[in-house]
Amino acid sequence: MKRGKKYVEAAKAIDRGTLYDVAEAVSLVKKTAVAKFDETIEAHIRTGCDGRHADQQIRGAVVLPHGTGKKVRILVFAKDAKADEAKAAGADYVGGEELIPKIQNENWFEFDVVVATPDMMGVVGRLGRVLGPKGLMPNPKAGTVTMDVTKAIQDIKAGKIEYRLDKTNIIHVPVGKASFTEEQLTDNFQTLIDAINKARPSAVKGQFLKSVTLTSTMGPGVKINPIKVM
Structure with a gap:
């Protein structure tokens, strides 16, 4: 794959064979995020x-x-009083059954997170085939199937992110923007790592975190020593 000049220059700052500690990795990722827009930093x-x-x-x-x-x-997805509560809490869109054809037939995906009250999961379940592959299906473990829609909306607006294994057993999540300070990115990253370490399934034997990489949208990856964050 041919890389642009900026990427090639940025990559020179990183030693591919080195496993950095978190502070160094955060600093390098910020330095190598040289695109003209505010790049997302991902773990x-x-x-x-x-x-x-x-x-x-x-x-x-x-x-x-x-x-x-x-x-x-x-x-x-809510009805009656819960729909009113969701609107008051700042949800961008609130509805029920009438949204199904809009999503299924009109390919409407002007949303990033879906929350549903438990009584609406029968309706939402009909969208499983389209929401599932996009990672948008509400889930009780992620706190997106709940009667407390106000708390769910407030948490998401405050920066709540969902993490899950993909098919290759890797977790991909944003931890901030290149415009964040190093301290902010480090805090976010550490909070995420602590949560993932706590979620370690007891059935997993051997080393839990095999590799940890920080990268910006357009920049090279920076490897973190996984032993230091376990």
Whole structure:
């Protein structure tokens, strides 16, 4: 893959064979985020889990202390008083059954997170095929299936992110923007790592975190020593 001049220059600052500590990695990722827009900083964490086994799945959510730097659009499936509560709490879209054809037939995805009250999951379940592959299906473990829609919306707006294993047993999550200070990015990263370490399934034997990489949207990856963050 041919890389641009900026990427090649930025990559020179990073030693591919070195496993950095968190502070150094954060500093390097910020320095190498040289795009003209405010790049997202992401963590990619390869685990020792085997997601094919139910007892080695990881899925949860955590509120990053400094948020993600991204404005998150929230869709809430609720009715009656709970729909009113969701609107009052600042949900971007609130509805029920009438939204199904809009999402299924019109390919409407003007939202980043879906929250649902438990009594609406029968309706939302019909969207499983379209919401599931996009990682948008509400889930009790992530706090997005709940009667307390106000708290769910406040947490998401405050910087709550969901983490889960992908098919290759890697967790990919944003930890902020390149415009954040090093302290803010470090705080966010540490909060995420603490949550993932706590979520370690007891069935996983051997080393839990196999590799940890920080990267910006357009920049090179910086490897963190996984032993130091376990």
